[in-house]
Amino acid sequence: MTKILFLYQYAVLGGCTTQLRNRMALTGLGIEPHFVFAREHGGTKAFGDYPHVKSEITDDQLKALILQNGFEVVSVLDAPGYLRLLAEMNFKGKIVCEVHTTYPKALEYLADDNLMSAVDMFITPSQYQMNMIKERSQAALSVPVQVVPDCIDADLFRPVDIFPESPHPIVLWVGKLDDHKNWRGFLSMARGIAAERPDTEFWMVGGEAAGDDVVSKLLSEMTDKDLASSLRWIGRVEHDRMPPLYSLVARRQGCMLVTSHGESFCTAAVEAMFCGCPVVAPRHTALPEIVCHETHGLLYAPGDERDAVDQTIRLLSDKQLWASIAARDANELPGRFGTTEVLRKLRDVFEKI
Amino acid sequence: MALQPINREQGDQLSEVYLGERSDSETQRVTRERVEWMCREAEGPRVMDVGCSQGMTSTLVARQGLFCVGVDVSRDGLAYAENLKRKGSPEVKERLSFVSASCFELPFNGDYFDSCLLGEVLEHLECPRECLAETARVLKPGGKAVITVPFGQLPHPDHKRVYHFTSFLAEVEAFFDPVSMDLVDKRIRFVGRLRSSAPDAKHDSVDKGRLLEKAELFIDALEESKENEQLRLNMAFDQRKKALEQRDRSLEHLQRLENGEGVSRLIREVARKRMSWVVRDLRKNGFGWTLMRCFRKTLRLMIKLMSNCFSVLKKILDLLREERVCKKARAIFTKRLAGFVEKANSHDSKRVVVIFSGTKEIREIYGNRPMRQTRILLDGSTPVLFSYYRWNKTDRLAESNRPLLLQSPIDFTMEFFSQIMQADFPGKEKIFIVSFPHPFIVRRLNELHTWGWRTIYDVRDNWGEFAVVGAARWYDQDVERYVVNNVEACCCVAAPLRDKIQGFTTNKTVHLNPNAFDVLFLKPENRGRVAPRSGPKIVGYFGHLTPAWFDWKRLNAVARLLPEWTFEVVGRDAEGHGDLERNICLSGPKSHAELNEITQRWRVAMIPFKMGPLADGVDPIKIYEYLAMGLPTVSFRMPQIHEYPYVFPVYSVEEFAEKIVEASEVSIDREAIDMFLSANTWEIRVDEMLSLLMDPELTPCDLQLLNPGGGNS
Known part of the structure; x- marks a missing residue:
């Protein structure tokens, strides 16, 4: 069995941690995955009692772990510090650099040729991200860059039909309360939607770690945009409650509205689609690769809030369109992004190395 | 230009x-x-x-x-x-x-x-x-x-x-x-x-003549104060100069330390200076004298050093003590919380309630709304976690003198919020009552729903107006608006306050749930009593006396108009009242038992609050207690109580004085008072408040459906 070590910075709920958790299933494909997180933020809980998960270990302990286990491949997710550590210890196995983030600051390390020279392969979840890596890193021109989409646990993310009907559609937003995710843009769009569809509710999920100043701004903008009575902010929803949340939005014939300035994949959108909750997203970065316009959701012109409002209202108002998209999302996407399919592809990629 | x-x-x-x-x-x-x-x-x-x-x-x-x-x-x-x-x-x-x-x-x-x-x-x-x-x-x-x-x-x-x-x-x-x-x-x-x-x-x-007169008076006063002012300025200048010199010396010292000039080097330097002084002194005054001076100076230096070390050490010890106290308190609270959950679950109650209050811990002498609600819930065998405010993390943890009560200081409520929220109470309705719209609650309110909690915002005061008078500095209207819109049910103690809060939301009806009468207030021997209609002319007040809402100025004016009356004022925080008329008597806070005694002498009760939005949003608990003592009450404008029996609302000082006399002569129908009080008990109020969650018109928060098992565990 091939032993692969995955290194990531933060064990949090959702995001990359969820992707890594899904990779526990690689054991069934002839790979023994090990996971190490620099900081624990409650994310290792998601791994249950899987034995090869560690967090909060020192560099020396990590080096010892690598030597002791004789990993053939170490895959580093958005964590240049670990790439440096592998270079320092002169790691003999193969090094994979996985690039998921789209935050410009967090991508600066790709331009460090010295650091990148040790990398044997890049893995990234979308074509967009692949191009972006090639633009930033010289090393990426000489080593393979593989696209492996993020995978979603289709057993967990599926439509749950336990909710009562309600005449009020919900427009859902998921993300951290930061500028990159563009929560302010969502509020502006929500105001536009509410002006035409005053029966709509707006739910914002995420951002529990936001600072007091951000929360204060959120509240004042809610008031200024006259959304106080129609908008809920839920700072944190447990991961296992996200499928019912998406299903609830679907039951209310609502949708998820993505406003972020860039996504390498947008796991949350795909999770929502798995649960039959259509998505309205900007036509930029990796989003058009996932959301096929009018087939699996609707796309709007990037930066055009008016278009975002129009597309959302179109989806909320056109019941037939909504139903066809929701059905296609729930039925077809698990075949593209389900854990089994994606992990097979990942196994093949690791084998190529 | x-x-x-x-x-x-x-x-x-x-x-x-x-x-x-x-x-x-x-x-x-x-x-x-x-x-x-x-x-x-x-x-x-x-x-x-x-x-x-x-x-x-x-x-x-x-x-x-x-x-x-x-x-x-x-x-x-x-x-x-x-x-x-x-x-x-x-x-x-x-x-x-x-x-x-x-x-x-x-x-x-x-x-x-x-x-x-x-x-x-x-x-x-x-x-x-x-x-x-x-x-x-x-x-x-x-x-x-x-x-x-x-x-x-x-x-x-x-x-x-x-x-x-x-x-x-x-x-x-x-x-x-x-x-x-x-x-x-x-x-x-x-x-x-x-x-x-x-x-x-x-x-x-x-009118230039009048203005010039005023100007002359002003200039005279200015001249008189100039001398004193100059003196004060000189003193202030000296102090400031000294402080600046001291600061410069400290900065220089720090700079040297930062520059890598270690402590030993500084000591060496000091020693070198001392030595040159010793040599000079030795030449001048001889060995014995120099030795004595050396000893004296060294001793002084040692004492100074010791004293500095001592103050640093004291600070470190204080911090350590604080940490130790907090750690110990945290351990105790963890145990208490586990015990509370266990007791609540072993008890055959329909529901469990958390009251997120901004009041002090529950003690006998305090009797505000959240505390009384807590007592009623406990009397009905409902487990209650009562979150109270404390200023200092090292203050002792409040004891919970009832088996189904857990008192939690706000810092622990925040720290242990996830545990409280996620605690499993199988088969029980979980109710979270917000009576303190603190910014923290915004972060967790909807998360509570995802764990199956039902939520009520109990608006017991016009916090916005409290903030205006400097009494609720934590207040943020956006936070309150958010709470109103995101809880499932909302109620207010007074009609004008309800109207204000209703203005914050279009997604629910805000209900009226006034304060009430606590049957434990009245001693058995006072049941059925009415205020004396003859005898000493005493009009009284008990309660908080902060000048933020207690109108001392007008009370003084009323007392001036009624010199034959005694104005007995009982309560805490009597400040900012200036000189009071002779017929106003102040006394500190009293227990309920003492109030039962004191008020027997009164012919009339009064509520001399400043008229304005603050008083408009109030339903004072004392009004029920005045009535229980059979006292008619004269009050400045306070719309919520205008229709209560034997309340004389007034709008001016003159009217206040007139109505005191009129109220002292009015014949009192005790039966009418008893009817009013029995229809306005805390038991009824708490029931009414909790039943808001059963209102068929209420739209429950669908986030509760995310909790496995539906709305409640």
């Missing part, structure tokens, strides 16, 4: 002074009176407040129902003003705006405003005339200018002009016909109308 913007950042925090957050009480008074005078003089519908600073005057003008634009160049001032605006009602917000602009280039069309306010602006300008000309440009024909400037020299680093009557009039009369001019609190107060022609030589409306 210097067209510099107004630069008043230094020391000009008008709103903070007005709101009592800054400066001494005299300055606050002067500022308040000046600002309120300007507001009274403002004429609408459109008003401009030039040099609005932190926006207090503009806000007050908007509250009067006029449209007001505040103009200033101070970013900090405008940021504060915008924040103040955010806390206002939607109507006020609509009427109020702030603009960053120079007073020399006002971004408005001509003939636009009905009045312009220039409070303490002109003296800061190199070219006040330019500002006045620009103000005149934007005023409508005949528009009003309301201006104040300091009279004579006032110590302020940014004052560029000194005004006396003549110089001031010369400045303004080119643009405005004087309507009135006065000297109040060392300030010239001027009101004028935009002139349409050249100025007249005479201004009949300005």
Whole structure:
């Protein structure tokens, strides 16, 4: 069995941690995955009692772990510090650099040729991200860059039909309360939607770690945009409650509205689609690769809030369109992004190395 | 021509002074009176407040129902003003705006405003005339200018002009016909109308003789105080100089340490200096004398060093102690919380309740609304986690003297919130009552729903108005608005307060749930009693005595009108009342048992609260207790209680005095009182409040459906 070590910075709920958790299933494909997180933020809980998960270990302990286990491949997710550590210890196995983030600051390390020279392969979840890596890193021109989409646990993310009907559609937003995710843009769009569809509710999920100043701004903008009575902010929803949340939005014939300035994949959108909750997203970065316009959701012109409002209202108002998209999302996407399919592809990629 | 913007950042925090957050009480008074005078003089519908600073005057003008634009160049001032605006009602917000602009280039069309306010602006300008000309440009024909400037020299680093009557009039009369001019609190107060022609030589409306008299008195007083002032300034200067020298020495010392000059090097240096001194002294005074001086100096140095070390050590020990105390308290609380969950689950109750209050811990002497609600719930065998406020993390944990009660200090409630929220209470309805709209709760309110909690916001006071009088500084209207909109049910203690809170939301009906009578208040021997209709003339009050709402000034005036009556005032925080009339007797806080004794002597009870939005939102618990003692009550305007039996609402001092006499003679039907009280008990109120969650018109929060098993565990 091939032993692969995955290194990531933060064990949090959702995001990359969820992707890594899904990779526990690689054991069934002839790979023994090990996971190490620099900081624990409650994310290792998601791994249950899987034995090869560690967090909060020192560099020396990590080096010892690598030597002791004789990993053939170490895959580093958005964590240049670990790439440096592998270079320092002169790691003999193969090094994979996985690039998921789209935050410009967090991508600066790709331009460090010295650091990148040790990398044997890049893995990234979308074509967009692949191009972006090639633009930033010289090393990426000489080593393979593989696209492996993020995978979603289709057993967990599926439509749950336990909710009562309600005449009020919900427009859902998921993300951290930061500028990159563009929560302010969502509020502006929500105001536009509410002006035409005053029966709509707006739910914002995420951002529990936001600072007091951000929360204060959120509240004042809610008031200024006259959304106080129609908008809920839920700072944190447990991961296992996200499928019912998406299903609830679907039951209310609502949708998820993505406003972020860039996504390498947008796991949350795909999770929502798995649960039959259509998505309205900007036509930029990796989003058009996932959301096929009018087939699996609707796309709007990037930066055009008016278009975002129009597309959302179109989806909320056109019941037939909504139903066809929701059905296609729930039925077809698990075949593209389900854990089994994606992990097979990942196994093949690791084998190529 | 210097067209510099107004630069008043230094020391000009008008709103903070007005709101009592800054400066001494005299300055606050002067500022308040000046600002309120300007507001009274403002004429609408459109008003401009030039040099609005932190926006207090503009806000007050908007509250009067006029449209007001505040103009200033101070970013900090405008940021504060915008924040103040955010806390206002939607109507006020609509009427109020702030603009960053120079007073020399006002971004408005001509003939636009009905009045312009220039409070303490002109003296800061190199070219006040330019500002006045620009103000005149934007005023409508005949528009009003309301201006104040300091009279004579006032110590302020940014004052560029000194005004006396003549110089001031010369400045303004080119643009405005004087309507009135006065000297109040060392300030010239001027009101004028935009002139349409050249100025007249005479201004009949300005009584110059009276003004000169006032000016002379003022100048005399100024001369007298000059000497003392100079002395005070000299002393302050010396102190400041010493402090600066000390600071420089400390900085130098620190710099040397930072530069790598270690402690040992410093000691060596000191020793070298000492040695040169010793050699000099030895030559001069001989060995014995030098040895003694050496010993003395070394001893002094040692003592100083020891004392420094001791204070550092003390600080470290304090921190360690705090950490130890907190750790111990945390361990105790963890155990108590686990015990509470276990007890709650082993108990056959339908529900479990968390009350997130901002009050102190539950003790017998305190009897506010959340505490009484807690008692009723406990009496009904409902487990209650009562979150209370504490200032200091090292304060001891409040004991829970009832088996189903857990008292949790707010810092622990926040720290253990996830555990509390996620605690499993199988088969029980989980109810979370917010009675403290603290910013923290915004973060967790909807998360509570995802764990199956049902939520109520119990509005027990008009927090916004409390904040205005400086009593609820944590308050943020956006937070309260969020809470109102995101809880499932909301209720208020008084009808005017309900109307205000209803204005925050369109997604639910806000209900009325007034305060109530606590049957435990009344001692058995006092049941059925009525106030004496003859005997000593005593009118009484018990409760909180903060000048923020207790109207000492009017009470004094009432007492003056009724010298034959004794005014007995019982309660805590009696301050800021100044000299009281002889017939007003103060005593400190009393227990319920003592109040039962004291009130027996009273013929009438009273509630002399300041009339205004704060009192309008109140349903005082004391009114039920007065009634239980068979006392008729005279109260300044307080709409919620106007229809209660034997309440005499009044609107003026004279009326207050008249009604005390009338109430002392009214015949009291005890049966009517008993009927009222039995229909208004805390048991009924708590039931009514909890039943709001059963209201068929209520839309439950669908987030509860995310909790496995539906709405409740």
